[in-house]
Amino acid sequence: MAAVFEYANNFYMTDLSYRYTCPHCGRGHTDDRTVGNLTQTRSAVPLDVELWVKEYKDFVDLNIKYTAVMYNDGYDDLFKGLQPRFETIRFDCKHRRVIRRFKIGARSRFIDTPIDAADVPTIARVGLSQTIFSTLNGESNAGKHRRECQAVMSALRKAVVSRLEKYAGYPIKYTHHAINTRGTQFFGDDVLRRLILKTYAPDAPLNVVDTKLRNNTIMPHTWETYRAVFYDTQKGKSYIDAVEDKLVKQPSKAKRVAIMRDARYIEAIHIAEGLTDNKDYQDALMEAIRPYLGMEYLADYVANKSPRNALQFLARYEYQREAWRMIADTARSYEDIIDKEAVWRQKIKPADMHDVLAKIVRKERDKDIPLNPDGELEAHINGYDFIMPKTSHELIDLGEAMRNCVGSYKKRVAQGKCAIVACTKDGKPVVCIEIQHGLIMQAKLFDNKSVRSSASEEVKSAIYQYMDVKGLRDMSGDLRS
Numbered sequence: 001m002a003a004v005f006e007y008a009n010n011f012y013m014t015d016l017s018y019r020y021t022c023p024h025c026g027r028g029h030t031d032d033r034t035v036g037n038l039t040q041t042r043s044a045v046p047l048d049v050e051l052w053v054k055e056y057k058d059f060v061d062l063n064i065k066y067t068a069v070m071y072n073d074g075y076d077d078l079f080k081g082l083q084p085r086f087e088t089i090r091f092d093c094k095h096r097r098v099i100r101r102f103k104i105g106a107r108s109r110f111i112d113t114p115i116d117a118a119d120v121p122t123i124a125r126v127g128l129s130q131t132i133f134s135t136l137n138g139e140s141n142a143g144k145h146r147r148e149c150q151a152v153m154s155a156l157r158k159a160v161v162s163r164l165e166k167y168a169g170y171p172i173k174y175t176h177h178a179i180n181t182r183g184t185q186f187f188g189d190d191v192l193r194r195l196i197l198k199t200y201a202p203d204a205p206l207n208v209v210d211t212k213l214r215n216n217t218i219m220p221h222t223w224e225t226y227r228a229v230f231y232d233t234q235k236g237k238s239y240i241d242a243v244e245d246k247l248v249k250q251p252s253k254a255k256r257v258a259i260m261r262d263a264r265y266i267e268a269i270h271i272a273e274g275l276t277d278n279k280d281y282q283d284a285l286m287e288a289i290r291p292y293l294g295m296e297y298l299a300d301y302v303a304n305k306s307p308r309n310a311l312q313f314l315a316r317y318e319y320q321r322e323a324w325r326m327i328a329d330t331a332r333s334y335e336d337i338i339d340k341e342a343v344w345r346q347k348i349k350p351a352d353m354h355d356v357l358a359k360i361v362r363k364e365r366d367k368d369i370p371l372n373p374d375g376e377l378e379a380h381i382n383g384y385d386f387i388m389p390k391t392s393h394e395l396i397d398l399g400e401a402m403r404n405c406v407g408s409y410k411k412r413v414a415q416g417k418c419a420i421v422a423c424t425k426d427g428k429p430v431v432c433i434e435i436q437h438g439l440i441m442q443a444k445l446f447d448n449k450s451v452r453s454s455a456s457e458e459v460k461s462a463i464y465q466y467m468d469v470k471g472l473r474d475m476s477g478d479l480r481s
Helices: 036-040 117-126 141-168 189-200 223-234 239-247 253-261 265-275 279-292 296-304 307-316 323-336 350-365 392-402 406-414 457-470
Strands: 003-006 015-021 028-034 044-056 059-071 077-080 085-092 097-104 111-114 379-381 384-387 419-425 428-436 439-444
Touching: 044 141, 059 141, 085 189, 097 189, 117 189, 117 223, 141 189, 189 223, 223 239, 239 253, 239 265, 253 265, 253 279, 265 279, 265 296, 279 296, 279 307, 279 323, 296 307, 296 323, 307 350, 323 350, 350 392, 379 457, 384 457, 392 406, 392 419, 392 428, 406 419, 406 428, 419 457, 428 457
Parallel strands: 015 044
Antiparallel strands: 003 077, 015 028, 044 059, 059 077, 059 085, 085 097, 097 111, 379 384, 384 419, 419 428, 428 439
């Protein structure tokens, strides 16, 4: 192999020519291009390309022939391959399989690598990797030959679909897609992914291709079994029957419709069936849970509470603009909680779940310490109890109940720099008072409002009597204007 391109001081300025030739009319175009980033991940890039479709019996081949530009590991030299290279994606429509083929030189034999049925869902989502086809993207000259590229992919689609329909016995839908000559993937990637899916499962819904999330994350319980579904479809079983046989315990019309609408419903059905035997609740749960797959919290919610309670929780956010964010935030708080059983030992209203879980997380992160109050500032006046938090967690509870920052006073209270007194009525805090050396520094109602803004004369009277009983003076300005 002779060195055609010597190593330059600036590798990225080494120019090579990419030539695209239409297999039908022979017209081509040459444009000087820089190797650049194309060579960063591959040991060969195409110098000239010929792309065509070949039909033979039950096979349809997408072929590419190219002259390779090689480079060594040290990037010392660039070489031009001595023999042309051939790569083929073969659709075996009768046996429902796709084969990747490769050879160097026109007289050598192809090396065949069949695509395993279990890899179809992944390939349908992200396309084929590590093929020369992936270099025919927006960085190549494919955009200058969009019409010829579109004709090749159109011929491939029609040839594959016609043969699949012959053996399947029904129309094959949703295989058309425009090419993209400006992206980072193969210009015909969308068509290719759809055809590979339809070859292994002609009646599979297109949402398998369009799923954007990582399925091992959103389908943690069913992903591996779901991959095995395509072994059955390859043997001739319908997609929905294969899914039901492997993944659905109690089939229903609603579940069949949901599965064909979105493959992610399979995980939601798995969770719902594991939580209740009631089919009505299963159908409702699969619809409610599907947008929030991968959240351990929802499954535990149903298991420890009830399907109805979980549905009430989800329904609370159903029409809110930031519903997913609120539920995801609740789920993240749950994941951070060490003692998860502590959550379910409490009686928590669905409306309060988000705030209660956030409080539990803060308590676990913030070690509970005694505040050692002397009790001298506690009293009972006219039905109001004036009490002092005994621990830092009680201080946090008071701050969250009053929606203020008193929970952050832990260190100051523990060091005796100030005292916190809660004025409560029937066990519920009404006023939060900060006292330093006999002086009231703050006296706040809910949401940090001053006591003087209260319309309740009863509350004001109780605070004034408390001051007289304990000999306190107001320095806050929160009691009198």
